[in-house]
Amino acid sequence: MYATQYHKALSLNDARSQLAACDDAKLLAGGMTLIPTLKQRLAQTDLLIDLADTGLGLIEDKGSHLKIGAMCRHHDVETSELVAKMIPVLSSLAGGIGDRQVRNCGTLGGSIANNDPSACYPAALMALGATIHTSERDIAAEDFFVGMFETDLDEQEIVTAVSFPKPDKAAYVKFPNPASRYAMVGVCVAVMDGDVRVAITGAGQDGVFRHGDMEAALADQFSAAAIETIAIDEEMLLSDIHAGADYRAHLVREMTRRAINAC
Amino acid sequence: MTQLSMTVNGQPVSHDVEDNMLLVTYLRETLALTGTHIGCDTSQCGACVIHINGASAKSCTVLAVQAEGKDITTIEGIASGDKLHPMQQAFHEQHGLQCGYCTPGMVMSAIELVETNPTLSEQDIREGLEGNICRCTGYHNIVKAVQTGAQDMRKA
Structure with a gap:
């Protein structure tokens, strides 16, 4: 891995200001794609901003929809009783991602921000008509996923949560x-x-x-x-x-x- | 460099580390805990599995600095003195290893599997070990070892 600096953001605002202050920073969520990419020197960054302690790990019942924080790990979604009760398709989808160790680290926000053409979550966001909440705005899933490894996110924008409407x-x-x-x-x-x-x-x-x-x-x-x-x-x-x-x-x-x- | 502190196998440790150092490198090269192996460069093989706050993780895909303040357990931390952990003993008795390279990761993954579900079926074990690859392909005895280890962990 090329040399880099690491910063553990203590809030969303801290992450935003670090991101704004560095020309070549990357956000670190679960790291399950980013770290393998960095360690094989397929990518390089001046600053890694860790979102682990920014408080984006909540799963909330909002009545007609379920709001899942961007830093919820696949394991959190897989084992959440609330998810199983409201939108069970998300429990089984999350439980099928990668392997157990990947699910213990990988996150919803990281997965969708990366938009790997073979990732599981994008299919659920599109089928359920989810809304992606970011530090700046709300984006409909249809508009969020732009192309292979490409999203509608701006350079300075951070995914904070996803709202999934409850399907029949x-x-x-x-x-x-x-x-x-x-x-x-x-x-x-x-x-x-x-x-x-x-x-x-x-x-x-x-x-x-x-x-x-x-x-x-x-x-x-x-x-x-x-x-x-x-x-x-x-x-x-x-x-x-x-x-x-x-x-x-x-x-x-x-x-x-x-x-x-x-x- | 970042000042890093964590607990490894019950002992507090603290070092200045480069920000780009992987956790597995820290464990192996700084702490000389070489039981945790590096088997691949692609986060697939599971030879480097350890526990971070009780959850299994691939230490080759975590930065050392991400483990700040965490409680880490490696293969060196599970025996009680000379007495092997029931899962280690089961791998020994059931011949759950051939070359042994994948074994530390297998044992660490298996312990977490049993701790989260004490009544594992054979299918649960095979699926639960999806992130651990044995290139000797000794899976049959590995599954037997985890079944035995699960029984012994319940008794212990």
Whole structure:
């Protein structure tokens, strides 16, 4: 790892002022992507601002929605009784990320700010129509995830929490890469006030996306049979050593089918 | 450099460390606790698993400075004098190791698994050890060892 300075922020305001004062600072959440990237010298930074002690770890029942702090670790979400009661799809999604040690450190805010095209959380945020709260504003999930490893966040902006509306029902199913456990394809299907939303991660060249044609077919008839003949455009899918676009297209349909059946 | 203090295996320790030092490097090179291994460069293998405030973590993916004020337990801290921890004893008895390189991480992960769920099924153990890789592929006896260790930890 290249030399760097470390600062443990004691509040959100402290983190903001440190971020403003340094031209090349990075925010450290759980570090499960950032530290491996730094230690392999794939990235370099003058200052790491640790958000661990900024008080962003609350999970709150807000009636129609659940507000989860950006620094909640995947393990916190996986084991929270409140999450299990209000939006159980989030418990199972968080419990399937990485491995146990990664879940003990990795955070919701870190995951979405990184916007890895194979991360699980973006699918849930898109399917549930979540709102991302930052130090500056609120952003709808649709506007937040811009492209591969790219979000709508400004340089000086810090994710503080995410509000998830409570769905009528929802399920997330992924096909994990056998080595990395990242989603080769992950699909979150949610029914919200009668509307059906299908969000797909791991497959798109521009990261997470919703599939309008499958959503329309499922709004008509909510069953796995309804999506059998819906076209899945391979042109927009990732193709790499793990899976070609044609195989990913197959997985999109299969994971969607399984998610519908799990709803 | 940052002045760093934490508790390691019950002992308070304090050093000036470079901000970019990994926790595993601090444990191995500064404290000479070489039981915690480095097996990969990609945070996947789990040879470096330790406990931070009781929760298992990969010490190659945590900066030493992040552990300020924390309570750290390594493989060296779990036996009572000459008496092995029940999980260590179980790995010994069930031949839960071949080359032994992954073993410290396996044992540390297994202890946390049992502490959080004393009635683990075989499936729970296999899934719970997802973050620990044995390149001798000795998983069969590792699972047996964790089952035995879990029983013995309940008795202890």
